[in-house]
Amino acid sequence: MMPPHADWSATTRFALYYAPPRDSVWWRAGCAWLGRDPESGETLAPPQPAELARPLASLTVAPSRYGWHGTLVPPFRLADGVTPQAFVAATQAWAARRSRFEIAAEAATLGRFVAVRAATESGAQSIQDLAADALRTLGSLRAAQTRAELAKRLDAPLTPRQRDYVETWGYPYVFDEFRFHMTLSDSLDDAPTRAALTHAWNTQMRDAGPLPVNGAAIYVEPQPGAPFVLWQRVAFAEQVPA
Known part of the structure; x- marks a missing residue:
């Protein structure tokens, strides 16, 4: 297990995200799109779709900081007495009783954002159930919200x-309010730009196949405002015995 970093503190936040397998086209394409590999720390050159008048990097500032992912358990600080190693152990135990699955996925406009989402209702339900189970299982490891954090959210x-x-739970979009998505853009007022981004992603991923949900990943924000890094991957079982 990788040790905690020296710059982690009481303000460090952890999150449980979905991250495509490292050797998959879904991981390589998403990291390149956002210009950063949050696992290796490598800076990447984003593609430049012909449909875009602006550089892609200028349209992905916020999702680049968070790294390529789909949220399962939103970022939080660890409760008093809970070490990063204990959080990893609890997450590994949770992952060991989850089975791998695949979902069809596509880019779409979600409000003012462009994001990858489940392309079928059954796929959306499968990953919604996964996120709900993760939050219920790991929620007790979260620190209580400060008054300022609660006021900001409300x-x-x-x-x-x-x-x-x-x-x-510290976040409004959980359980029945949860909508799985992997963000591909900043908030954009320009509908034609959103449409161009959606078309560009779906075109390049036309032959990628389904999104493999083989595990989850612990991401860390070392200090407030710092880029999130992928610290640990946790694998799901090939098949959980009935």
């Missing part, structure tokens, strides 16, 4: 259910 147009989720 200072948004939320439904009563979403506000309840913020107060209980």
Whole structure:
């Protein structure tokens, strides 16, 4: 197990994300698109789709900081007494009882963003169930929100259910409010640019096949505002015995 880094502190945040297998086209394409490999730390040259008038890198600033991923458990600080090693062990135990699966996936416009999402209802439900199970299993390892963190989360147009989720789980979009996505752009007002990005991604991934959900990954934000790094991968079982 890789040791914690020297610059980690009480403000360091951890997250459980979905990350495609390192040897897959889904991983290579997503990291290149965002210009950064959060696992190796390598800076990459993004492609430049012919449909775009602006450099792709200028449209992916926020998702590049977070790294190529799909959220399962949103970023949080560890509770008092919970070490990074304990969080890894708990995550490995959770992963060992999950089976691998695949989902069809495609890029689409989600509000003002472009993101990869499940292309079928069954695929969306499978990964929603995965995220809910992860949050329920690992939620006790999260530090309680500070008043400032809670106020910041609640200072948004939320439904009563979403506000309840913020107060209980620290994030509004969990359980039935969860929508799996792997972000490909910043928030963009320009609909033609969003359409061009969507078309460019789907064109380049036309022959990629389904998205393999073979495991999850622990990402770390060492200091507030720093780029997230992929610290540990955890593998799902080939098949969990019935």
